Amino acid sequence: xxxxxxxxxxxxxxxxxxxxxxxxxxxxxxxxxxxxxxxxxxxxxxxxxxxxxxxxxxxxxxxxxxxxxxxxxxxxxxxxxxxxxxxxxxxxxxxxxxxxxxxxxxxxxxxxxxxxxxxxxxxxxxxxxxxxxxxxxxxxxxxxxxxxxxxxxxxxxxxxxxxxxxxxxxxxxxxxxxxxxxxxxxxxxxxxxxxxxxxxxxxxxxxxxxxxxxxxxxxxxxxxxxxxxxxxxxxxxxxxxxxxxxxxxxxxxxxxxxxxxxxxxxxxxxxxxxxxxxxxxxxxxxxxxxxxxxxxxxxxxxxxxxxxxxxxxxxxxxxxxxxxxxxxxxxxxxxxxxxxxxxxxxxxxxxxxxxxxxxxxxxxxxxxxxxxxxxxxxxxxxxxxxxxxxxxxxxxxxxxxxxxxxxxxxxxxxxxxxxxxxxxxxxxxxxxxxxxxxxxxxxxxxxxxxxxxxxxxxxx
Numbered sequence: 095x096x097x098x099x100x101x102x103x104x105x106x107x108x109x110x111x112x113x114x115x116x117x118x119x120x121x122x123x124x125x126x127x128x129x130x131x132x133x134x135x136x137x138x139x140x141x142x143x144x145x146x147x148x149x150x151x152x153x154x155x156x157x158x159x160x161x162x163x164x165x166x167x168x169x170x171x172x173x174x175x176x177x178x179x180x181x182x183x184x185x186x187x188x189x190x191x192x193x194x195x196x197x198x199x200x201x202x203x204x205x206x207x208x209x210x211x212x213x214x215x216x217x218x219x220x221x222x223x224x225x226x227x228x229x230x231x232x233x234x235x236x237x238x239x240x241x242x243x244x245x246x247x248x249x250x251x252x253x254x255x256x257x258x259x260x261x262x263x264x265x266x267x268x269x270x271x272x273x274x275x276x277x278x279x280x281x282x283x284x285x286x287x288x289x290x291x292x293x294x295x296x297x298x299x300x301x302x303x304x305x306x307x308x309x310x311x312x313x314x315x316x317x318x319x320x321x322x323x324x325x326x327x328x329x330x331x332x333x334x335x336x337x338x339x340x341x342x343x344x345x346x347x348x349x350x351x352x353x354x355x356x357x358x359x360x361x362x363x364x365x366x367x368x369x370x371x372x373x374x375x376x377x378x379x380x381x382x383x384x385x386x387x388x389x390x391x392x393x394x395x396x397x398x399x400x401x402x403x404x405x406x407x408x409x410x411x412x413x414x415x416x417x418x419x420x421x422x423x424x425x426x427x428x429x430x431x432x433x434x435x436x437x438x439x440x441x442x443x444x445x446x447x448x449x450x451x452x453x454x455x456x457x458x459x460x461x462x463x464x465x466x467x468x469x470x471x472x473x474x475x476x477x478x479x480x481x482x483x484x485x486x487x488x489x490x491x492x493x494x495x496x497x498x499x500x501x502x503x504x505x506x507x508x509x510x511x512x513x514x515x516x517x518x519x520x521x522x523x524x525x526x527x528x529x530x531x532x533x534x535x536x537x538x539x540x541x542x543x544x545x546x547x548x549x550x551x552x553x554x
Contacts, residue, residue, distance in 0.1 A: 145160055192329065
Protein backbone atom coordinates (compact mmCIF):
# COMPACT_ATOMS: atom_id res chain seq x y z
CA UNK A 95 0.00 0.00 0.00
CA UNK A 96 1.23 3.48 -0.89
CA UNK A 97 1.10 6.09 1.85
CA UNK A 98 0.76 9.75 0.85
CA UNK A 99 2.40 12.43 2.93
CA UNK A 100 0.31 15.11 4.60
CA UNK A 101 2.07 17.75 2.48
CA UNK A 102 0.09 16.58 -0.56
CA UNK A 103 -3.19 17.34 1.14
CA UNK A 104 -5.09 20.54 0.56
CA UNK A 105 -4.39 22.58 3.68
CA UNK A 106 -7.79 24.24 3.69
CA UNK A 107 -11.03 24.42 1.76
CA UNK A 108 -13.89 22.00 1.10
CA UNK A 109 -11.49 19.21 0.00
CA UNK A 110 -9.08 19.50 2.92
CA UNK A 111 -9.58 15.80 3.74
CA UNK A 112 -8.52 14.75 0.21
CA UNK A 113 -5.08 14.07 -1.25
CA UNK A 114 -3.82 15.84 -4.34
CA UNK A 115 -2.61 13.41 -7.04
CA UNK A 116 -1.62 15.41 -10.09
CA UNK A 117 -4.60 17.61 -10.86
CA UNK A 118 -7.05 15.41 -8.98
CA UNK A 119 -8.13 15.35 -5.35
CA UNK A 120 -8.80 11.83 -4.07
CA UNK A 121 -9.93 10.26 -0.76
CA UNK A 122 -7.25 8.43 1.19
CA UNK A 123 -8.11 4.92 0.00
CA UNK A 124 -8.45 5.90 -3.66
CA UNK A 125 -5.12 7.72 -3.50
CA UNK A 126 -3.24 4.55 -2.53
CA UNK A 127 -3.73 3.09 -6.00
CA UNK A 128 -4.90 -0.23 -4.55
CA UNK A 129 -8.63 0.47 -4.92
CA UNK A 130 -10.19 -0.89 -8.12
CA UNK A 131 -13.90 -0.41 -8.68
CA UNK A 132 -15.78 -3.31 -10.23
CA UNK A 133 -19.25 -3.35 -11.78
CA UNK A 134 -20.45 -6.90 -11.18
CA UNK A 135 -23.75 -6.33 -12.98
CA UNK A 136 -22.07 -5.21 -16.17
CA UNK A 137 -19.12 -7.60 -16.19
CA UNK A 138 -20.13 -10.66 -14.14
CA UNK A 139 -23.90 -11.06 -14.07
CA UNK A 140 -24.09 -12.21 -17.73
CA UNK A 141 -21.53 -14.91 -16.95
CA UNK A 142 -23.71 -16.06 -14.01
CA UNK A 143 -26.93 -15.90 -16.00
CA UNK A 144 -27.63 -19.65 -15.71
CA UNK A 145 -28.07 -19.73 -11.89
CA UNK A 146 -29.63 -16.25 -11.96
CA UNK A 147 -32.35 -17.46 -14.35
CA UNK A 148 -32.89 -20.69 -12.43
CA UNK A 149 -33.35 -18.90 -9.10
CA UNK A 150 -35.75 -16.41 -10.69
CA UNK A 151 -37.78 -19.30 -12.16
CA UNK A 152 -37.94 -21.51 -9.06
CA UNK A 153 -36.97 -19.34 -6.13
CA UNK A 154 -33.85 -19.02 -4.01
CA UNK A 155 -34.22 -22.56 -2.62
CA UNK A 156 -33.31 -23.88 -6.09
CA UNK A 157 -29.69 -23.16 -5.19
CA UNK A 158 -29.68 -26.45 -3.26
CA UNK A 159 -29.84 -28.34 -6.53
CA UNK A 160 -26.93 -26.31 -7.83
CA UNK A 161 -24.83 -27.20 -4.79
CA UNK A 162 -25.60 -30.88 -5.24
CA UNK A 163 -24.67 -30.58 -8.90
CA UNK A 164 -21.31 -29.09 -7.89
CA UNK A 165 -20.63 -32.01 -5.55
CA UNK A 166 -21.58 -34.59 -8.18
CA UNK A 167 -19.39 -33.09 -10.92
CA UNK A 168 -16.47 -32.71 -8.54
CA UNK A 169 -16.81 -36.36 -7.58
CA UNK A 170 -16.76 -37.36 -11.26
CA UNK A 171 -13.72 -35.29 -12.24
CA UNK A 172 -11.71 -35.11 -9.04
CA UNK A 173 -9.11 -37.57 -10.32
CA UNK A 174 -8.70 -35.84 -13.69
CA UNK A 175 -8.62 -32.11 -12.87
CA UNK A 176 -6.68 -30.32 -10.14
CA UNK A 177 -9.05 -29.86 -7.18
CA UNK A 178 -8.82 -26.08 -6.78
CA UNK A 179 -9.15 -25.50 -10.51
CA UNK A 180 -12.14 -27.83 -10.65
CA UNK A 181 -13.85 -25.91 -7.84
CA UNK A 182 -13.21 -22.58 -9.56
CA UNK A 183 -14.69 -23.86 -12.83
CA UNK A 184 -17.95 -24.83 -11.07
CA UNK A 185 -18.70 -21.42 -9.52
CA UNK A 186 -21.78 -20.91 -11.73
CA UNK A 187 -20.05 -19.00 -14.52
CA UNK A 188 -20.56 -20.09 -18.11
CA UNK A 189 -16.96 -19.14 -18.86
CA UNK A 190 -15.88 -21.46 -16.02
CA UNK A 191 -17.63 -24.39 -17.69
CA UNK A 192 -15.94 -23.51 -20.97
CA UNK A 193 -12.60 -23.47 -19.19
CA UNK A 194 -13.33 -26.88 -17.67
CA UNK A 195 -13.98 -28.38 -21.10
CA UNK A 196 -10.67 -26.94 -22.33
CA UNK A 197 -8.91 -28.71 -19.46
CA UNK A 198 -10.67 -32.04 -19.86
CA UNK A 199 -12.23 -33.06 -23.15
CA UNK A 200 -15.60 -34.70 -22.75
CA UNK A 201 -16.37 -32.88 -19.51
CA UNK A 202 -19.18 -30.99 -21.23
CA UNK A 203 -21.33 -34.10 -21.66
CA UNK A 204 -20.85 -35.02 -18.02
CA UNK A 205 -21.69 -31.51 -16.81
CA UNK A 206 -24.87 -31.44 -18.90
CA UNK A 207 -25.94 -34.90 -17.78
CA UNK A 208 -25.54 -33.97 -14.13
CA UNK A 209 -27.44 -30.71 -14.71
CA UNK A 210 -30.33 -32.64 -16.25
CA UNK A 211 -30.18 -35.14 -13.40
CA UNK A 212 -30.73 -32.34 -10.85
CA UNK A 213 -33.26 -30.60 -13.13
CA UNK A 214 -31.19 -27.42 -13.48
CA UNK A 215 -32.12 -26.83 -17.13
CA UNK A 216 -35.91 -26.42 -17.25
CA UNK A 217 -37.38 -25.47 -20.61
CA UNK A 218 -38.02 -21.85 -19.62
CA UNK A 219 -34.38 -21.30 -18.65
CA UNK A 220 -33.09 -23.11 -21.73
CA UNK A 221 -35.33 -20.98 -23.97
CA UNK A 222 -33.70 -17.80 -22.68
CA UNK A 223 -30.17 -19.14 -23.06
CA UNK A 224 -30.57 -20.31 -26.67
CA UNK A 225 -31.47 -16.76 -27.70
CA UNK A 226 -27.86 -15.60 -27.24
CA UNK A 227 -25.19 -16.33 -29.86
CA UNK A 228 -21.52 -16.68 -28.99
CA UNK A 229 -22.23 -17.55 -25.37
CA UNK A 230 -19.63 -19.58 -23.44
CA UNK A 231 -20.51 -23.25 -22.87
CA UNK A 232 -23.00 -23.19 -25.75
CA UNK A 233 -23.07 -26.99 -25.52
CA UNK A 234 -24.90 -26.73 -22.18
CA UNK A 235 -28.21 -26.03 -23.95
CA UNK A 236 -28.95 -27.14 -27.48
CA UNK A 237 -31.51 -25.44 -29.67
CA UNK A 238 -32.05 -23.23 -32.68
CA UNK A 239 -30.98 -19.61 -32.28
CA UNK A 240 -34.08 -17.41 -32.25
CA UNK A 241 -35.18 -14.06 -30.81
CA UNK A 242 -36.87 -14.22 -27.40
CA UNK A 243 -40.63 -14.18 -27.04
CA UNK A 244 -42.56 -12.38 -24.34
CA UNK A 245 -42.22 -15.27 -21.87
CA UNK A 246 -38.44 -15.27 -22.25
CA UNK A 247 -38.26 -11.49 -21.88
CA UNK A 248 -40.42 -11.62 -18.76
CA UNK A 249 -38.23 -14.26 -17.12
CA UNK A 250 -35.05 -12.44 -18.05
CA UNK A 251 -36.40 -9.14 -16.71
CA UNK A 252 -37.48 -10.83 -13.48
CA UNK A 253 -34.09 -12.51 -13.10
CA UNK A 254 -32.13 -9.29 -13.62
CA UNK A 255 -34.34 -7.23 -11.33
CA UNK A 256 -34.11 -9.76 -8.51
CA UNK A 257 -30.36 -10.27 -8.85
CA UNK A 258 -29.71 -6.53 -8.86
CA UNK A 259 -32.32 -5.32 -6.40
CA UNK A 260 -32.36 -8.16 -3.85
CA UNK A 261 -29.17 -8.24 -1.79
CA UNK A 262 -29.92 -11.74 -0.53
CA UNK A 263 -30.43 -13.14 -4.04
CA UNK A 264 -27.18 -11.52 -5.14
CA UNK A 265 -25.34 -13.05 -2.17
CA UNK A 266 -26.74 -16.53 -2.83
CA UNK A 267 -25.57 -16.40 -6.45
CA UNK A 268 -22.13 -15.23 -5.38
CA UNK A 269 -21.95 -17.88 -2.65
CA UNK A 270 -21.84 -20.59 -5.32
CA UNK A 271 -18.13 -19.86 -5.52
CA UNK A 272 -17.73 -20.49 -1.77
CA UNK A 273 -19.88 -23.63 -1.72
CA UNK A 274 -17.87 -25.11 -4.58
CA UNK A 275 -14.60 -24.43 -2.72
CA UNK A 276 -16.01 -25.87 0.52
CA UNK A 277 -17.00 -29.13 -1.18
CA UNK A 278 -13.59 -29.32 -2.82
CA UNK A 279 -11.85 -28.76 0.51
CA UNK A 280 -10.01 -25.65 -0.70
CA UNK A 281 -11.96 -22.95 1.15
CA UNK A 282 -10.27 -21.09 3.99
CA UNK A 283 -11.38 -18.10 6.04
CA UNK A 284 -11.42 -16.75 9.57
CA UNK A 285 -13.54 -18.31 12.31
CA UNK A 286 -16.19 -15.56 12.27
CA UNK A 287 -16.82 -16.00 8.54
CA UNK A 288 -17.05 -19.77 8.89
CA UNK A 289 -19.56 -19.47 11.73
CA UNK A 290 -21.71 -17.20 9.58
CA UNK A 291 -21.60 -19.62 6.65
CA UNK A 292 -22.44 -22.80 8.58
CA UNK A 293 -26.22 -22.13 8.82
CA UNK A 294 -26.37 -19.96 5.69
CA UNK A 295 -28.83 -19.21 4.17
CA UNK A 296 -31.29 -20.91 6.56
CA UNK A 297 -30.61 -18.87 9.71
CA UNK A 298 -32.76 -15.73 9.43
CA UNK A 299 -31.02 -14.11 12.40
CA UNK A 300 -27.55 -14.05 10.80
CA UNK A 301 -28.63 -14.05 7.14
CA UNK A 302 -28.22 -10.31 6.59
CA UNK A 303 -24.75 -10.27 8.10
CA UNK A 304 -23.77 -13.36 6.13
CA UNK A 305 -25.08 -11.80 2.91
CA UNK A 306 -22.81 -8.82 3.43
CA UNK A 307 -19.80 -11.03 4.18
CA UNK A 308 -20.40 -13.16 1.09
CA UNK A 309 -20.72 -10.18 -1.24
CA UNK A 310 -17.56 -8.59 0.17
CA UNK A 311 -15.51 -11.77 0.00
CA UNK A 312 -16.68 -12.39 -3.57
CA UNK A 313 -15.10 -9.15 -4.74
CA UNK A 314 -11.90 -9.87 -2.80
CA UNK A 315 -11.66 -13.35 -4.34
CA UNK A 316 -12.11 -11.95 -7.83
CA UNK A 317 -9.29 -9.51 -7.15
CA UNK A 318 -7.05 -12.36 -6.03
CA UNK A 319 -7.83 -14.40 -9.14
CA UNK A 320 -7.09 -11.40 -11.36
CA UNK A 321 -3.80 -10.89 -9.53
CA UNK A 322 -2.84 -14.48 -10.27
CA UNK A 323 -4.04 -14.34 -13.89
CA UNK A 324 -4.91 -10.91 -15.38
CA UNK A 325 -6.68 -12.58 -18.32
CA UNK A 326 -8.78 -14.82 -16.10
CA UNK A 327 -12.12 -13.16 -16.84
CA UNK A 328 -11.49 -11.99 -20.41
CA UNK A 329 -13.92 -14.54 -21.82
CA UNK A 330 -16.58 -13.47 -19.34
CA UNK A 331 -16.14 -9.80 -20.32
CA UNK A 332 -16.34 -10.68 -24.01
CA UNK A 333 -19.58 -12.53 -23.38
CA UNK A 334 -20.95 -9.65 -21.27
CA UNK A 335 -20.56 -7.30 -24.24
CA UNK A 336 -22.49 -9.74 -26.42
CA UNK A 337 -25.17 -10.20 -23.76
CA UNK A 338 -25.94 -6.52 -23.30
CA UNK A 339 -25.72 -5.86 -27.02
CA UNK A 340 -28.26 -8.59 -27.81
CA UNK A 341 -30.61 -7.31 -25.10
CA UNK A 342 -30.52 -3.86 -26.63
CA UNK A 343 -31.63 -5.23 -29.99
CA UNK A 344 -34.18 -7.85 -28.97
CA UNK A 345 -36.11 -6.06 -26.23
CA UNK A 346 -37.19 -2.54 -25.50
CA UNK A 347 -38.73 -0.47 -22.74
CA UNK A 348 -42.35 0.64 -22.75
CA UNK A 349 -42.29 3.64 -20.46
CA UNK A 350 -45.00 3.64 -17.81
CA UNK A 351 -45.24 7.38 -18.24
CA UNK A 352 -46.41 6.90 -21.83
CA UNK A 353 -49.22 4.62 -20.69
CA UNK A 354 -50.36 6.83 -17.82
CA UNK A 355 -50.23 10.07 -19.78
CA UNK A 356 -51.89 8.86 -22.97
CA UNK A 357 -55.40 9.58 -21.75
CA UNK A 358 -54.31 12.82 -20.08
CA UNK A 359 -52.73 14.05 -23.32
CA UNK A 360 -55.81 13.18 -25.36
CA UNK A 361 -58.07 14.99 -22.90
CA UNK A 362 -55.80 18.03 -22.84
CA UNK A 363 -55.71 18.16 -26.64
CA UNK A 364 -59.49 18.03 -26.87
CA UNK A 365 -59.93 20.71 -24.23
CA UNK A 366 -57.33 23.00 -25.76
CA UNK A 367 -58.61 22.76 -29.31
CA UNK A 368 -61.44 25.18 -28.62
CA UNK A 369 -59.15 27.73 -27.00
CA UNK A 370 -56.26 27.59 -29.48
CA UNK A 371 -57.84 29.99 -31.94
CA UNK A 372 -58.46 32.57 -29.19
CA UNK A 373 -54.87 32.59 -27.93
CA UNK A 374 -52.40 35.01 -29.43
CA UNK A 375 -49.00 33.49 -30.28
CA UNK A 376 -46.29 35.61 -28.71
CA UNK A 377 -43.13 36.55 -30.56
CA UNK A 378 -40.64 33.71 -30.68
CA UNK A 379 -43.04 31.03 -29.45
CA UNK A 380 -42.76 29.08 -32.68
CA UNK A 381 -38.96 29.09 -32.41
CA UNK A 382 -39.08 27.84 -28.84
CA UNK A 383 -41.59 25.15 -29.78
CA UNK A 384 -39.33 24.04 -32.64
CA UNK A 385 -36.35 23.76 -30.25
CA UNK A 386 -38.44 21.82 -27.72
CA UNK A 387 -39.64 19.45 -30.43
CA UNK A 388 -36.09 18.86 -31.67
CA UNK A 389 -34.73 18.05 -28.22
CA UNK A 390 -37.75 15.89 -27.41
CA UNK A 391 -37.26 13.96 -30.66
CA UNK A 392 -33.60 13.45 -29.76
CA UNK A 393 -34.54 12.07 -26.33
CA UNK A 394 -37.22 9.82 -27.82
CA UNK A 395 -34.70 8.47 -30.34
CA UNK A 396 -32.27 7.68 -27.50
CA UNK A 397 -34.93 5.78 -25.60
CA UNK A 398 -36.16 3.74 -28.55
CA UNK A 399 -32.92 2.96 -30.39
CA UNK A 400 -30.53 0.12 -29.53
CA UNK A 401 -27.75 1.25 -27.23
CA UNK A 402 -24.27 0.10 -26.27
CA UNK A 403 -25.34 -1.10 -22.86
CA UNK A 404 -21.97 -2.50 -21.83
CA UNK A 405 -19.92 0.66 -22.41
CA UNK A 406 -22.58 3.35 -22.36
CA UNK A 407 -20.35 6.28 -21.37
CA UNK A 408 -20.23 7.55 -24.97
CA UNK A 409 -24.00 7.82 -25.21
CA UNK A 410 -24.33 9.25 -21.71
CA UNK A 411 -21.86 12.07 -22.34
CA UNK A 412 -23.25 12.82 -25.79
CA UNK A 413 -26.86 12.96 -24.60
CA UNK A 414 -25.98 14.99 -21.53
CA UNK A 415 -24.13 17.67 -23.46
CA UNK A 416 -26.72 17.89 -26.24
CA UNK A 417 -29.62 18.18 -23.79
CA UNK A 418 -27.78 20.77 -21.75
CA UNK A 419 -27.31 22.91 -24.86
CA UNK A 420 -30.94 22.29 -25.79
CA UNK A 421 -32.14 23.56 -22.41
CA UNK A 422 -30.09 26.72 -22.83
CA UNK A 423 -31.59 27.39 -26.26
CA UNK A 424 -35.17 26.65 -25.16
CA UNK A 425 -34.90 28.98 -22.17
CA UNK A 426 -33.33 31.77 -24.22
CA UNK A 427 -35.98 31.57 -26.93
CA UNK A 428 -38.66 32.02 -24.28
CA UNK A 429 -37.18 35.35 -23.13
CA UNK A 430 -36.81 37.94 -25.92
CA UNK A 431 -34.61 40.10 -23.67
CA UNK A 432 -31.85 37.53 -24.19
CA UNK A 433 -31.93 37.91 -27.98
CA UNK A 434 -28.87 40.10 -28.14
CA UNK A 435 -25.11 39.67 -27.99
CA UNK A 436 -24.85 41.25 -24.55
CA UNK A 437 -27.23 38.89 -22.77
CA UNK A 438 -27.31 35.86 -25.07
CA UNK A 439 -23.63 35.28 -25.81
CA UNK A 440 -23.40 32.55 -23.15
CA UNK A 441 -25.93 30.47 -25.11
CA UNK A 442 -23.88 30.70 -28.29
CA UNK A 443 -20.76 29.82 -26.30
CA UNK A 444 -22.47 26.74 -24.85
CA UNK A 445 -23.48 25.50 -28.31
CA UNK A 446 -19.98 26.04 -29.71
CA UNK A 447 -18.28 24.42 -26.71
CA UNK A 448 -20.55 21.36 -26.89
CA UNK A 449 -19.73 20.89 -30.55
CA UNK A 450 -16.00 21.24 -29.86
CA UNK A 451 -16.20 18.76 -26.97
CA UNK A 452 -18.06 16.14 -28.97
CA UNK A 453 -15.93 16.44 -32.11
CA UNK A 454 -12.70 16.33 -30.14
CA UNK A 455 -13.72 13.38 -27.96
CA UNK A 456 -14.79 11.45 -31.07
CA UNK A 457 -11.13 11.46 -32.18
CA UNK A 458 -9.77 10.25 -28.82
CA UNK A 459 -9.57 6.90 -27.10
CA UNK A 460 -13.07 5.82 -25.92
CA UNK A 461 -11.83 6.08 -22.33
CA UNK A 462 -12.10 9.87 -22.67
CA UNK A 463 -15.86 9.66 -22.06
CA UNK A 464 -15.35 7.96 -18.69
CA UNK A 465 -12.71 10.57 -17.81
CA UNK A 466 -15.11 13.33 -18.77
CA UNK A 467 -17.77 11.84 -16.48
CA UNK A 468 -15.28 11.57 -13.63
CA UNK A 469 -14.42 15.23 -14.13
CA UNK A 470 -18.11 16.16 -13.91
CA UNK A 471 -18.58 13.99 -10.82
CA UNK A 472 -15.62 15.69 -9.18
CA UNK A 473 -17.08 19.11 -9.85
CA UNK A 474 -20.43 18.00 -8.43
CA UNK A 475 -18.69 16.71 -5.29
CA UNK A 476 -16.80 19.99 -4.90
CA UNK A 477 -19.97 22.05 -5.29
CA UNK A 478 -21.76 19.84 -2.77
CA UNK A 479 -18.96 20.39 -0.26
CA UNK A 480 -19.16 24.15 -0.85
CA UNK A 481 -22.93 24.11 -0.34
CA UNK A 482 -22.46 22.22 2.93
CA UNK A 483 -20.46 25.19 4.20
CA UNK A 484 -23.34 27.59 3.58
CA UNK A 485 -24.28 29.26 6.91
CA UNK A 486 -27.56 28.16 8.41
CA UNK A 487 -28.95 31.72 8.31
CA UNK A 488 -28.52 31.72 4.52
CA UNK A 489 -30.36 28.44 4.02
CA UNK A 490 -33.76 30.04 3.63
CA UNK A 491 -36.81 28.26 2.25
CA UNK A 492 -36.09 29.30 -1.34
CA UNK A 493 -32.51 28.01 -0.99
CA UNK A 494 -33.68 24.58 0.17
CA UNK A 495 -36.30 24.42 -2.60
CA UNK A 496 -33.64 25.16 -5.20
CA UNK A 497 -31.41 22.42 -3.81
CA UNK A 498 -34.29 19.94 -3.87
CA UNK A 499 -35.13 20.81 -7.47
CA UNK A 500 -31.49 20.55 -8.54
CA UNK A 501 -31.22 17.03 -7.09
CA UNK A 502 -34.72 16.00 -8.21
CA UNK A 503 -34.91 12.16 -8.22
CA UNK A 504 -37.46 12.25 -11.02
CA UNK A 505 -35.01 13.60 -13.57
CA UNK A 506 -33.09 11.35 -15.90
CA UNK A 507 -29.50 10.64 -14.99
CA UNK A 508 -27.37 10.54 -18.13
CA UNK A 509 -24.07 10.13 -16.34
CA UNK A 510 -22.90 13.75 -16.33
CA UNK A 511 -26.09 15.75 -16.70
CA UNK A 512 -29.80 15.30 -16.09
CA UNK A 513 -32.35 15.54 -18.87
CA UNK A 514 -35.01 17.94 -17.62
CA UNK A 515 -36.39 20.10 -20.42
CA UNK A 516 -37.85 23.46 -19.34
CA UNK A 517 -41.25 24.59 -20.50
CA UNK A 518 -42.17 28.07 -21.62
CA UNK A 519 -42.43 29.25 -18.04
CA UNK A 520 -38.90 28.03 -17.30
CA UNK A 521 -40.10 25.08 -15.23
CA UNK A 522 -39.42 21.43 -16.15
CA UNK A 523 -41.65 20.42 -19.00
CA UNK A 524 -43.95 17.50 -18.26
CA UNK A 525 -43.45 14.61 -20.63
CA UNK A 526 -39.93 15.47 -21.80
CA UNK A 527 -36.97 13.36 -20.89
CA UNK A 528 -38.17 9.90 -19.94
CA UNK A 529 -36.57 7.15 -17.97
CA UNK A 530 -33.59 5.26 -19.31
CA UNK A 531 -33.31 1.55 -19.81
CA UNK A 532 -31.33 -1.18 -18.16
CA UNK A 533 -30.10 -3.94 -20.41
CA UNK A 534 -33.01 -3.20 -22.72
CA UNK A 535 -35.02 -5.20 -20.21
CA UNK A 536 -37.52 -3.94 -17.68
CA UNK A 537 -35.85 -1.14 -15.81
CA UNK A 538 -33.45 1.72 -15.40
CA UNK A 539 -30.46 1.70 -17.72
CA UNK A 540 -27.77 2.26 -15.08
CA UNK A 541 -26.45 -0.97 -13.50
CA UNK A 542 -25.97 0.69 -10.14
CA UNK A 543 -29.69 1.72 -10.02
CA UNK A 544 -32.72 -0.34 -9.06
CA UNK A 545 -35.50 2.03 -10.16
CA UNK A 546 -37.09 -0.72 -12.15
CA UNK A 547 -40.68 0.26 -11.65
CA UNK A 548 -40.54 2.93 -14.33
CA UNK A 549 -40.39 0.62 -17.32
CA UNK A 550 -42.32 -2.38 -18.50
CA UNK A 551 -40.43 -4.82 -20.72
CA UNK A 552 -41.78 -5.82 -24.05
CA UNK A 553 -40.41 -8.11 -26.70
CA UNK A 554 -39.64 -6.75 -30.06
